[in-house]
Amino acid sequence: MKSPIRVAVTGAAGQIGYSLLFRIASGAMFGPDQPVILQLLEAPIEKAMKALEGVSMELDDCAFPLLKGMVLTDDANVGFKDANWCLLVGAKPRGPGMERADLLKDNGKIFTTQGKIIDAVAADNARVAVVGNPANTNCMIAASHAKRLPADRFTAMVRLDQNRAQTQLAKKAGVDLTTVQNIFIYGNHSPTMFPSFAHATINGKPATSVITDSAWLQGPFCEIVGKRGAAIIAARGASSAASAANALVDHVRSLVTPGAIHSVAVKSNGNYGFDANIWAGMPVKTTTPGSYEVITSYTMDDFAKSKIAATNKELVDERSFVTELLG
Numbered sequence: 001m002k003s004p005i006r007v008a009v010t011g012a013a014g015q016i017g018y019s020l021l022f023r024i025a026s027g028a029m030f031g032p033d034q035p036v037i038l039q040l041l042e043a044p045i046e047k048a049m050k051a052l053e054g055v056s057m058e059l060d061d062c063a064f065p066l067l068k069g070m071v072l073t074d075d076a077n078v079g080f081k082d083a084n085w086c087l088l089v090g091a092k093p094r095g096p097g098m099e100r101a102d103l104l105k106d107n108g109k110i111f112t113t114q115g116k117i118i119d120a121v122a123a124d125n126a127r128v129a130v131v132g133n134p135a136n137t138n139c140m141i142a143a144s145h146a147k148r149l150p151a152d153r154f155t156a157m158v159r160l161d162q163n164r165a166q167t168q169l170a171k172k173a174g175v176d177l178t179t180v181q182n183i184f185i186y187g188n189h190s191p192t193m194f195p196s197f198a199h200a201t202i203n204g205k206p207a208t209s210v211i212t213d214s215a216w217l218q219g220p221f222c223e224i225v226g227k228r229g230a231a232i233i234a235a236r237g238a239s240s241a242a243s244a245a246n247a248l249v250d251h252v253r254s255l256v257t258p259g260a261i262h263s264v265a266v267k268s269n270g271n272y273g274f275d276a277n278i279w280a281g282m283p284v285k286t287t288t289p290g291s292y293e294v295i296t297s298y299t300m301d302d303f304a305k306s307k308i309a310a311t312n313k314e315l316v317d318e319r320s321f322v323t324e325l326l327g
């Protein structure tokens with residue numbers, strides 16, 4: 001049996017946390033032979049800590065063989081101590097009438113603190129995955145405060161968007177979704193994201209030769225994927241939680257699986273026309289567990305370039321709202 005890894009999860013008593021923790025403890029994220037210790041971090045709010053206690057009781061009641069311990073805390077220094085993976089889910093939701101800039105600043109403060117503490121107390125091999133919105137910019141803020149951990153350890157999740165795009169292409173083509181490959185998300189986890197259909201394949205053929213309705217690909221397809229989160233809120237009365245938790249399982253599982261090719265928001269080095277130093281979704285290939293290289297070989301047509309320019313602009317604007325929070 002391998003020795004346990006420490007997995008810190010913030011916002012552990014929230015909606016996503018409630019779907020996520022059981023999947024991690026079951027082995028879905030790190031594999032059936034990898035024991036875990038869950039370090040569950042919540043906001044210092046009595047109600048949240050009480051709810052967290054209830055979740056931990058349920059985790060106990062699952063008798064997961066791989067779950068070797070739990071830490072419940074509202075102290076980030078405890079929550080991130082020696083953590084091998086830090087899953088940053090907790091964030092403040094956008095309140096009624098709240099401007100995006102205010103949300104960026106409020107959540108940016110959380111990620112400033114957490115970035116510093118992770119850098120100070122997490123394990124040397126720590127990896128960080130950000131889900132809390134605005135995920136790309138929060139990830140950039142956290143990474144900017146890390147002096148020990150390199151920037152490529154900090155990733156933000158666009159996997160939910162990739163999964164959504166894969167399913168939409170499969171439905172349109174009337175095929176099993178496993179036949180849809182190489183559909184990647186570029187840019188921000190927001191409605192401006194670009195699901196790059198031109199490089200996708202269906203049963204090994206270009207998706208554009210199977211789905212010949214280019215107006216649908218350029219219009220409704222991009223829109224459905226980009227606005228799926230809002231559509232779920234409208235239908236369910238609450239934001240996507242189980243599918244987001246599932247996407248985080250996929251995000252990390254792919255990052256620990258050498259050879260996996262998937263979409264991750266990573267620090268841009270100017271690839272694909274993204275501004276350097278923002279965090280943007282792009283295709284990566286996992287090299288060794290936890291490490292990856294960006295796939296830079298895809299060429300973009302004019303339509304793709306215009307979509308990437310729009311999502312890049314949004315990320316640059318977000319950055320400009322939070323410059324004073326960057327380390």
Ligand code: NAX
Nearest residue numbers: 011013014015016042043048090091131132133135160244
């Ligand atoms: P919830 O409001 O249900 O849970 C968030 C939890 O975070 C709460 O329990 C809260 O007490 C806790 N929290 C707040 N500040 C904290 C802090 N400083 N330290 C530790 N915990 C803290 O939200 P939920 O539905 O779970 O969503 C969590 C985040 O994921 C939100 O920001 C949401 O916008 C974002 N999402 C991101 C997605 C993505 O694809 N990147 C998709 C799903 C989701 O919308």
